[in-house]
Amino acid sequence: MKIHLKIKRFNPEKDSKPWWGEYEVDVEPTDRVLDALHQVKWFQDGTFNLRRSCAHGVCGSDAVRINGQNKLACKVLMQDVVKKDGDTITVEPILGLKVIKDLIVDMEPFFAHYRSVMPFFVNDEPAPADGRERLQSIVDRERYDQGTKCILCAACTTSCPSFWSNDEYVGPASIVQAHRFIFDSRDRAAAERLEVLNQQMGVWRCRTAFNCTNACPREIPITQLIGEVKQALATGEIK
Amino acid sequence: MTVMASTPTVRKVSVPKTWDTRMWQFMRWSGVLLIPLAWGHILIKDVVIGVHDIDLEYVRREWATWYSFWRIYDAALLAFAFAHGMNGLRHVANDFIHNENTKRVVSWAILILWLVISVIGATAIVGGVSK
Numbered sequence: 408m409k410i411h412l413k414i415k416r417f418n419p420e421k422d423s424k425p426w427w428g429e430y431e432v433d434v435e436p437t438d439r440v441l442d443a444l445h446q447v448k449w450f451q452d453g454t455f456n457l458r459r460s461c462a463h464g465v466c467g468s469d470a471v472r473i474n475g476q477n478k479l480a481c482k483v484l485m486q487d488v489v490k491k492d493g494d495t496i497t498v499e500p501i502l503g504l505k506v507i508k509d510l511i512v513d514m515e516p517f518f519a520h521y522r523s524v525m526p527f528f529v530n531d532e533p534a535p536a537d538g539r540e541r542l543q544s545i546v547d548r549e550r551y552d553q554g555t556k557c558i559l560c561a562a563c564t565t566s567c568p569s570f571w572s573n574d575e576y577v578g579p580a581s582i583v584q585a586h587r588f589i590f591d592s593r594d595r596a597a598a599e600r601l602e603v604l605n606q607q608m609g610v611w612r613c614r615t616a617f618n619c620t621n622a623c624p625r626e627i628p629i630t631q632l633i634g635e636v637k638q639a640l641a642t643g644e645i646k
Numbered sequence: 647m648t649v650m651a652s653t654p655t656v657r658k659v660s661v662p663k664t665w666d667t668r669m670w671q672f673m674r675w676s677g678v679l680l681i682p683l684a685w686g687h688i689l690i691k692d693v694v695i696g697v698h699d700i701d702l703e704y705v706r707r708e709w710a711t712w713y714s715f716w717r718i719y720d721a722a723l724l725a726f727a728f729a730h731g732m733n734g735l736r737h738v739a740n741d742f743i744h745n746e747n748t749k750r751v752v753s754w755a756i757l758i759l760w761l762v763i764s765v766i767g768a769t770a771i772v773g774g775v776s777k
Contacts, residue, residue, distance in 0.1 A: 544651040
C-alpha cells in the first residue's frame with residue numbers, strides 16, 4: 408500500500424526552524440516504520456538523516472516519535488500505525504534532547520545522567536574461594552531482572568514530562584539502571600547510588616505520569632521500578 | 647546454601663533523609679488523608695448544606711457543636727490540603743524555573759505565602775466566630 412510519510416526535518420546549518428518533509432512510500436503491512444524511513448533515505452532524499460544500527464530492536468538507536476508516541480522505528484509494523492492506502496504517519500525526533508540533524512539527537516546529556524548513577528557492579532569483597540562467580544539465589548536474580556532488559560534507547564526519558572520541562576532530571580532510564588544494581592544482592596554500592604537519586608533532580612522529580620512505562624519498547628514496568636527506589640529511600644530497606 | 651533461598655535478600659541501607667524525601671512522604675500521607683477530608687468537606691458543604699446556606703452564623707453553630715470536632719476537621723483540612731497544594735506548586739515551579747537563584751526566591755515566596763495563609767486560617771479556627 409502507499410502511505411504518506413511526514414518526517415520532521417531540521418538541518419541547523421541551513422534551517423532556521425524545523426519543517427515537515429512529506430513523502431509517498433510503498434510499503435507492505437508487515438514492513439516496519441524503519442523500512443519506510445530507509446526508502447526515503449535510500450531512494451528519495453539522501454540528505455535525510457536517521458540513526459539506526461542493528462535494526463532489530465536490540466541496540467536501541469532508532470527511538471523516534473511515531474504518531475506522537477515514542478517507539479523504536481525497527482519494532483513498529485506498518486499495520487499497527489496505518490490502516491489503509493493514503494494514511495499518514497508522522498515521524499519526529501524524540502523530545503527533550505537537542506536535535507543534531509533530522510531524527511538524530513544529541514544523546515550526551517542522557518548518557519551523562521546514566522553515568523551519574525554508577526551503572527556498574529561494585530563489590531570490593533574478596534572473590535569466592537573457588538575463584539568462580541559470586542552466586543546468588545534464583546529469587547535474588549529475579550529481583551532486578553526487569554532492569555537488565557533496558558537497551559538505553561531513551562524512549563522512556565524523552566517521553567517524561569518532568570524531563571521535558573527540566574533536563575537536569577536524571578530521568579527514568581538512569582533510575583532503571585540504578586535499580587538494576589541497587590537491587591542486586593551481590594552489589595555493595597546501593598547507598599552511593601541512592602544518595603545520587605535522593606535529590607530533587609533524582610527520583611523525587613518523578614510525578615508517576617507513566618509515560619515511561621508506556622514508551623518502553625522492552626516492556627519494563629519503569630514507573631514501578633522508580634517506585635521501588637523511592638520506597639528503598641523512604642524505608643531504608645532494599646527488599 | 648544461599649542459592650536455594652525462596653525469598654529475596656533484605657538489606658538495610660543508610661541514606662540520610664533529605665527535605666525532598668520528607669516532602670514526598672508528606673505528599674503521600676496528606677494525599678491519603680485528603681480523600682476523606684476533602685470529600686467529606688465537599689459532600690457536606692456543597693451537597694448536603696449548599697454553599698448559599700453557609701454564612702458566619704452557620705460556621706459559628708458548626709464550630710460550637712461536637713466538642714470542637716469540626717474545628718479539628720477544618721484545621722486538618724487547612725494543614726494537609728493547603729500544604730499539599732503549595733508543595734505541589736513548588737514542584738511545578740521547580741520544573742519550569744532553571745535559574746538557581748530564581749528557584750530559591752520562588753520557593754521561599756511559596757513558603758511565606760503558605761505560612762501567612764495558614765496562620766490567618768489557624769487564627770480564625772482557634773479564635774472562632776464572635777456572636
